[in-house]
Amino acid sequence: MKMKKKRVEELLAIAREKKRALIMPHNYADPDAMAAALAIKTLFKKKLKLPSIISFGGGVGRNENRVMCECLNIEITPFKDIDMEDYDLYVLVDCQPSTGNNSFPEDLTAHIIIDHHPPEGVLEGVSFVELREDVGSSSTIVTEYLIDAGVRMDKNLASALLYGIKTDCLNFTRKTREDDLKAYLYLFRFADLEKISLIEGAGLPKEYFKSLNGAVEDAGTYDDVLVSDLGDLSNPGAIGEFADMFLRLEGVNTILCFGVHDETLLISVRSLKPGVHAGKVIRYAVGKRGTAGGHETMAGGQIRLLTETKKEEDEHKKAVIGRVFNRLGIEGKRKRKIV
Ligand SMILES: [Mn+2]
Incomplete structure (x- = not known):
């Protein structure tokens, strides 16, 4: 514990003389990324009175994430409205520079990186790098910082972090370590469980079910791979959601869902098949002109058409x-419709 205390102090030392911080989760910002960003924002405000804003390139996709931002007061500024020169401290959370999944400009150097994914990014020159592959979420790391720094946990922040851990650890079925559970239990005392259930049960517009219907109608299998073209999308978050849902179809172990939103092709891949690396598949498909992020089992990407x-x-x-x-x-195999 003593060592960790030093870590948050090191982090605060880097931020101490700064005037404005920009905190950037990845463009596919999920609850874990947004909660970790909110935690850093709170840490800076409470310990240093340092103002900061949270920004990323993609929109808030899933309805659950939108409701999370609304009811836990997480303010997001679209990256297109950001002038990098307005900030003298760059913080990346739940991602790393030059990996293609975030909007942090490649010609700049971030000051602080906090992530739990394998080291993939360009980390040279970064003053503070915290890459903890031994935990299941970035929220776990920053919860420890807040505890070590003696920051009082408010309800919204605790709820965001608790939900971040819960979702990134897939309800504790994916890479969950003792530290994740410790952080979760700590947050549990402060979290607003009513708000969490509001987020999890977020209302869905009629269009959601229309696109679900379209996705099911289009879905077809090629052996153990299911493919669904969602066509033109009003809700880009649906792609990942439907891919998750299709993965439950018996007899398939790989999913490809795609659709077009705002002249951009969005792709989601899920795979439980050994030897298929979802992240690499998408990175290969979009090449240098697109962006991609994800792991072996799940990944998303986009490319402007x-x-x-x-x-x-x-x-x-x-x-x-x-x-x-x-x-x-x-390639060249016959598609068998599922309905
Ligand atoms: Mn994460």
């Missing part, structure tokens, strides 16, 4: 999806 003409857009989409098909080994 060439849209001079409808034909060009369709061809571009086909080419990118073709590369996913190729990597999944289902």
Whole structure:
């Protein structure tokens, strides 16, 4: 515990003389990433009176995440409205620079990185690097910081962090360590469980079920791979959600869902098949022109489509999806509809 205390002190020492901090989760900001960002924002405010804002490139996708931001007062500024020069302290949470899943400019150097994923990013010159692969969430790491720094846990922050741990550890079925459970139990005393259940049961608009219907109608299997083209999407968060849902279909172990939102092709891959690395599949498919993030079992990516003409857009989409098909080994196979 003594060593960790030193870590949060080191972190605060770097932030001490700064005027404005920019805290950036990845573009696929999930509850863990947003909660960890909120924790750092609170730490800076309470210990240093340092103002900061939270920003990332993607929109808040899932309805649960939107409700989380609303009811726990997590303010997000879209990255397109950010001028990097307005800030003298850059903090990346739940991600690393130059990995393609965040909007942090590659020509700048971040000051602080806090993450629980394997080291993949460009970490050179970063003053404070905390990469803890031994825990299941970034929320766990920052909860320990708050405890060590003696910051009083308020209800909203505790609820956000508790939900962050719970979701990133997939209800404690995915890489959950003792430290995650310790942090969870600590937060449990302060968290507002009514708000958590509000978030988990977030209301869904009619369009959600319309796209679900479309996704099921389009879904087809190629051996043990299920593919669904969601077409034009109003709710980009649906792609990942439906991919998770399809993974429960008996007899399939790999899912590809994709759709177009705001002239951008969004792709989600899930895989439980040994030898298929979801993150690598998407990275290969979108190449340098797109962004991708994720792990072996789940990943998401996006690429802006060439849209001079409808034909060009369709061809571009086909080419990118073709590369996913190729990597999944289902090129030229026959599609069998599921309904
Ligand atoms: Mn995480």
